[in-house]
Amino acid sequence: VFSRILNMIKNFFYIPFIILMITGCTSNPNDTNPNLGTRGLLICETNEICPIVTVVWNETHKDILKVNLSLSSVYKKYNIEKVVFSNDIKNLSFNVIGPTEIDFIFKANRSRNSIIVPINMMTEFQGSQNVFMKIYTDQGVIKRYIVKDNVKAPVFEDFTKYYK
Numbered sequence: 001v002f003s004r005i006l007n008m009i010k011n012f013f014y015i016p017f018i019i020l021m022i023t024g025c026t027s028n029p030n031d032t033n034p035n036l037g038t039r040g041l042l043i044c045e046t047n048e049i050c051p052i053v054t055v056v057w058n059e060t061h062k063d064i065l066k067v068n069l070s071l072s073s074v075y076k077k078y079n080i081e082k083v084v085f086s087n088d089i090k091n092l093s094f095n096v097i098g099p100t101e102i103d104f105i106f107k108a109n110r111s112r113n114s115i116i117v118p119i120n121m122m123t124e125f126q127g128s129q130n131v132f133m134k135i136y137t138d139q140g141v142i143k144r145y146i147v148k149d150n151v152k153a154p155v156f157e158d159f160t161k162y163y164k
Contacts, residue, residue: 042133042144043153049073051135051144055158057119064116065159066097069135071111071142077102079138080113085121085146087128092121111137122159 044050054068071078080100085092094115101112125131131147146153 041154042146043148043151044144048144049142051133051142053133053155053158055155063119065119065121066114067094067117068112068114071135071137072105072108073111074108076139077109078111078142080111081136081138083115083136084134085117085125085131086134087125087131089128090124092117092124122156 041050052070056066080096082095096113103110129150132145135142146156
């Protein structure tokens with residue numbers, strides 16, 4: 001009987017600890033970034049790798065945007081080397097700001113890197129019906145559209161909303 005009571009007391013001590021751990025993990029004040037744009041996709045076909053692009057605006061450097069790129073693939077790891085924005089007439093090339101980070105999430109390789117672009121970059125392509133990104137990697141070039149036949153990708157708004 002005494003050992004049963006002792007086991008019940010031990011279990012009661014674990015409950016507050018578990019609750020503390022759960023609430024601590026769900027609320028992290030360091031993750032809030034009011035200058036972070038939504039994660040957006042480019043225009044991709046169903047059988048293509050579709051880069052996830054996040055546009056980050058910095059209050060202290062109002063003339064630039066940080067563009068985070070993420071490529072997920074079950075089979076390949078990509079070393080992202082540079083990114084070119086183009087409308088087939090004008091090309092704007094940007095080198096990555098560091099080495100590509102590669103991790104394994106949900107049974108897929110995720111390759112991540114970033115570039116810095118001027119805040120008014122999309123004004124260079126005003127009036128263009130087609131604007132695309134070429135992501136240069138060690139596995140080849142991945143070309144995806146931001147604007148295709150005047151249809152705008154979900155990430156287009158992030159590229160233009162900070163320039164006013």
